[in-house]
Amino acid sequence: MTTTQTLLTATPVPAPPPRPTVGDVLFRIANYALFLLFALICAYPFYYLIINSVSANDVSALGDVRLWPIGFHLSNYEQVFQLPGLPIATAVSIGRTVIGTVLTVLASAFLGFMFTQTRMWGRKFWYRFLIITMYFSAGLIPVFIIMKTLGLTNNFWVYVLPFIVQPFNIILAKTYVESMPRELQEAAEMDGANIVQVFFRVYLPNMTPILATIAIFSAVTQWNSFQDTLIYITDQSLYTLQYLLYMFINQASSLAQAAQDAGGNLGQIAGEATTQTPTSIRMTVSVLVVLPIIFVYPLFQRFFVKGIMLGAVKG
Secondary structure, eight states: OOOHHHHHSSSOOOOOOOOOOHHHHHHHHHHHHHHHHHHHHHHHHHHHHHHSSSSSSHHHHHTSSSSSSOOOOOOHHHHHTTSSHHHHHHHHHHHHHHHHHHHHHHHHHHHHHTTTTTSSSSSHHHHHHHHHHOOOOOOOHHHHHHHHHHTOOOOOGGGTGGGGGOOHHHHHHHHHHHHHOTTHHEEEEEEEEOOOHHHIIIGGGGHHHHHHHEEEEEHHHHHHHHHHHHHHHGGGGGGHHHHHHHHHHHHHHHHHHHHEEEEEHHHHHHHHSSSHHHHHHHHHHHHHHHHHHHHHHHHHHHHHHHHHHHHHHOO
16 A cells, blocks of 8 residues: 555545534524614614605604605705705814824824833823723813813814823723734834834734724714814804704704795795705704714724724733
């Protein structure tokens, strides 16, 4: 017997995978059905907003639109875009979201990296000091006094600066950096790289999953925030889209009349079906506010789970 024949004879033949039992099949069907039902429950509120915003306004005001649009039309969006202050508020919200997210991601990544450096002066003290801020706050009035003293009231940067340093994001970045091989930094330093070069050229390009995770958290927080506008801003040119939504919901009746006036004879031509109502104002503006996050979130979804898991477990 040759060597080849001996190896073929000695190699065990893998057993075929076991056929799924009836119980396994039933479990999978029930599992898929349960998750499908849960997904539909989560998606329906967004679907409800959309179908009501494009349905006949007199029908949606009665609450009769539940499964599909009735009397489809897009004039709600045309009239809502004519409401005063909406374009400026949209620009402010986009600006604070983009600038705030970029600065928060960079600050979180850099501070998380620095807290892993044993050479950092007072590293343990500053890290514990940072953690304490997660549990204790000065309160609304002292914070407002600080913002006013710093000249941040009625200032665009009040939307950005207070959100740059977020302890939770820094903890995620720090844990992720600790899971990366230390030899990366040692090799770069042997080639003459300083600490800043090590961060930007070695660590930052390899932190994509955790950076995407932090970007999701920061972007959603920035886009949905409206209380800072309510507290610190009185200049209407600095109102955010979320704050306008808050105002529109509270003043939907008067805004519906304003939209009708801005649209001229549009409501008379198209009839009651396209005449703005408080319900159509609420639904249409809500869709405009929610859609950007719905489109952006899937772009980062593939990094989200990986970033959380790699940043939470140390091997």
